[in-house]
Amino acid sequence: MADAPSPLRPTDDDARALARALIAGADFGALAVVHPDTGLPHVSRVGIATSADGTPVTLVSDLSLHTRALRAAPRACVLLGEPGPRGDPLTHPRLSLDVTAGIVARGAEHDTLRARWLARHPKATLYVDFGDFHFVRLVPTGAALNGGFGRAYALTAADLTG
Template identity: 40%
Template sequence: MMDKTGAAWQARALLRRAGTATLATQRDGQPFASLVTPAAAPDLSPLLWLSSLSEHTRQLRNEPRCALLIQDEPTDSNPQTAPRVTVTGVAEPVEADHIPALKARWLALHPYAAAYANFADFTLWRIRIGGALLVGGFAAAHRLRPADLLPSPASVAAIAAAEPSILGHMNEEHEDVLENMAIALGRQRPGAWRMVAADVDGCDLMGPEARRCRIAFALPVVDAASMRDALVAAAEEARRLLEK
């Protein structure tokens, strides 16, 4: 049976690799659900690029309490075997001084959105996580508090500071390693793969036809040195799998 640490790690992995989610909002007590495209901020907060013309955005401005459901693929024909996590929290527009970096991160994970990224009616929002419920499969539920789920702020800050140099080094010096990781660890097709984001839990690669590949680490990293160790371990694992 999975313990709370394992449940938190699985929930974080689901949040980090999610490309779509269901957002639940409300108006005058009437629930409303919509499809959104989140990207996890370095601190795990879900980021949403929302139009002010959308019903869910108008509802969030009136009532910021909301929920976000992220669902993985089922393990067999029973849909209830799909791992999923629901996070509850409060949505808010991102502060102006944080928008450039977080918008760049969101676009790095959703490059197709560049066509409307500068429309005047769009704003970047974040959900401040207040709790989560992980269902790891059929009858496998775990309630998680923020203290259980969220990464260390010090580690988040350390990796965010090192991220530009990490991306530059991997993309300039290790294109072959990134391709190996995408193929062996991400089950993707060969091609030109680039690292577009890194965080305490792993990294994101973008490949041909804007295909995204999430590489999760075995354990969270805490600084640039442990990030290097995690990437070396991932590269060695990818090479081992490809040599079989």
């Protein structure tokens, strides 16, 4: 019996551009981490922005479980892409990014991220400077792109930069 054909299309420039656009346009995402106590998956809704090089960034509080999880195990996944206002939500593009999370220390990079974050999320002015809040770079290591019905791609980290 022959193997079933792969549902994945060859990655092309259109897929790369769509993935980059989903990252650049994301205001929110679903962050999946490993629960540090149970070892089970845990998903949180988080705000998203990007650093100057296009790397996704989030702002987290030490009070959140996902921050503790990222400190214990920095490998995570973030789902980006919101359904449109009409039609079947599963026909809209979405990107599952495999990432390695890195907490950003206070300093020049933090200050640059703060300015970019507040340009994207101005209401965060209320809490961005609290001592328990930290920026986290979500450095992509690979991704699964669903560009809509019948348009699935596997992307490398290099596909997402450019």
